[in-house]
Amino acid sequence: MALVAGVEQQQAAPPRSGLGGLADLAGKDLEAVNAIILEHMQSEVDLIPQLAGHIIAAGGKRLRPMLTLASARLCNYRGRRHLPLAACVEFIHTATLLHDDVVDESDLRRGLATANALWGNKSSVLVGDFLFSRAFQLMVSDGSLEVLRILSDASAVIAEGEVLQLMTSNDTETTEDSYLRVISAKTAALFAAACRIGAVVAERPDAEELALDRYGRCFGIAFQLVDDVLDYSARQAELGKAIGDDFREGKITLPVVLAFARGNEAERRFWRRCLEDLEQEAPDLDRALDLMARHKALEDAMARAKLYGAQARTALHAFADSPARRALTEVVDFCVDRAY
Amino acid sequence: MALVAGVEQQQAAPPRSGLGGLADLAGKDLEAVNAIILEHMQSEVDLIPQLAGHIIAAGGKRLRPMLTLASARLCNYRGRRHLPLAACVEFIHTATLLHDDVVDESDLRRGLATANALWGNKSSVLVGDFLFSRAFQLMVSDGSLEVLRILSDASAVIAEGEVLQLMTSNDTETTEDSYLRVISAKTAALFAAACRIGAVVAERPDAEELALDRYGRCFGIAFQLVDDVLDYSARQAELGKAIGDDFREGKITLPVVLAFARGNEAERRFWRRCLEDLEQEAPDLDRALDLMARHKALEDAMARAKLYGAQARTALHAFADSPARRALTEVVDFCVDRAY
DSSP states (O other): OHHHHHHHHHHHSOOOTTOTHHHHHHHHHHHHHHHHHHHHTOOSSTHHHHHHHHHHHSOOOOHHHHHHHHHHHHTTOOSSTHHHHHHHHHHHHHHHHHHHHHHHTOSEETTEEOHHHHHOHHHHHHHHHHHHHHHHHHHHHHTOHHHHHHHHHHHHHHHHHHHHHHHHTTOTTOOHHHHHHHHIIIIIHHHHHHHHHHHHHTTOOHHHHHHHHHHHHHHHHHHHHHHHHHTTOHHHHHTTOOOOHHHHHTOOOHHHHHHHHHSOHHHHHHHIIIIISOOOOTTHHHHHHHHHHHTTHHHHHHHHHHHHHHHHHHHGGGSOOOHHHHHHHHHHHHHHHTTO | OHHHHHHHHHHHSOOOTTOTHHHHHHHHHHHHHHHHHHHHTOOSSTHHHHHHHHHHHSOOOOHHHHHHHHHHHHTTOOSSTHHHHHHHHHHHHHHHHHHHHHHHTOSEETTEEOHHHHHOHHHHHHHHHHHHHHHHHHHHHHTOHHHHHHHHHHHHHHHHHHHHHHHHTTOTTOOHHHHHHHHIIIIIHHHHHHHHHHHHHTTOOHHHHHHHHHHHHHHHHHHHHHHHHHTTOHHHHHTTOOOOHHHHHTOOOHHHHHHHHHSOHHHHHHHIIIIISOOOOTTHHHHHHHHHHHTTHHHHHHHHHHHHHHHHHHHGGGSOOOHHHHHHHHHHHHHHHTTO
16 A cells, blocks of 8 residues: 555655745645545555555656646636545546557656556556546536536647647657647647636636636646756756657657658758667767767757747736736746756 | 448338337337437547447447337337437447457457457547447436436446456356346346336336346346357358357356356366466367357356246336237347257
């Protein structure tokens, strides 16, 4: 039961992980959400709470459920419905992560062994399905068809985005548009839904629902852009995290798209060999970093991230100033700034 | 687009596959269901309709959606809601099959290459997720929280059953109770839900909902028992279908559970070598068949199937005689009789 204890520990001391005001704002609610998560990942089939506990306790920032909590607060919501719905958002996210790690054949996530590395791909696929079903059971208990529509639409879009990513994986001809389409679907759709349901439970007008949707969508795109930049960033290396994971897997992220598009024929041959043929040698990552620096690929990808971050902040102008609005603004800044 | 054409072909001539009265009863409705399936498996991401079309068109009997259609008819339902809900049941079933084939590492399903064999495990996992999401989108469009509750509960139970099966796979000490628990969850839960929602759309009293739930559950158990017997049956061999697939995969089904429990120590060593260690030689399947014959394992497993079949038929006594009741009765008989 060490894994479950891991969740309880988190309940006692909600992770701060630099999310600043957002963690302060959501702190108390997040304890309740963690308790709901713990309760609903139980099953008589032992492997389910073991595996689910591993990934759920494995140090996730709980960013997405915190967005639901803060959005509900932003809308002056006074009830309790946002708590199980935030748990539901985390279950959908976790189910996606479990299937992602199977698809990416990943052994590590946030420095810990992945569930598929520990229990095998089969368990990860099936426990992912279980958590996804649990998410829908939680929504049904809430009883709002509007919430069910928002989250089932987001789930379909996420799955479409994952398939699209698989189809463009290792394809150096991927365009910036195609990359944006993938991250809008696989990452930003859940950010948007997580925020939007905060307005739905508070029964706010459509304009506020849509403003929160837009905030979440732009923030999600910025978040994924920064994540993809960090994989090649000296800043990440300074923090003691490995860089080059995406490179080794041949993932085509915006830094690669830009460096490839701006490179000469010899450089393109290099990218094709490393990322399409996955024939890599020790000095290749350094060469990739050099090419990205020469073509300002990381700089320009970060500029895109800042642009989306600014759009996210602007969307919040639909709301009056409040601690919740400040927290939601700050978390965008934090996310974009973590790359420096 | 050949795959999509496959579905259209089926629309023109709905599969009979010996389901007799049920196929006649559901025929016209099933064309409408097939059209809904075709419409809702579309996506701008080409791989999704290709892969989904392959498995959906690959000769499934559409038994589960036909149960929804016939149950609605049994309840004198006159509307159209049963059509998208039947499609939704088929989507859940298909998503499960896609993930099942990944978990079982199957290359063939009904004599055709599996989706994972053709497109890889990754695509099967992700397209399964997509179809599962589509199922929930269809339910949300229907708008009944009761239907959503029934099918999200069933989905969670199915996933639990699949995990339990994985945990007991290759374990010759599996008990009959444990086997029944697995098939009740992984197979019978969806049969029960498929039937029950027929009563829900017709707004019938709880007693009728529960009678249809019971019918579906007992029929589902009988269906799976027969399926597991057929894998060792001369009848299946006569029909030109391969036997011994479960044996080669080390699946612990009731025929094995009974033969193992009734065997002596030497026989149990044989079962352990073949099914736990998966060390099999050419004559082993014949020896397995001999041991099953000696211990009346297939006979007794079929007796259990008949018992559940009879319980399914009895559950229908909650309804007056009608063509729908006769069709639902006959399909149980057909299913149990196909083993002879």
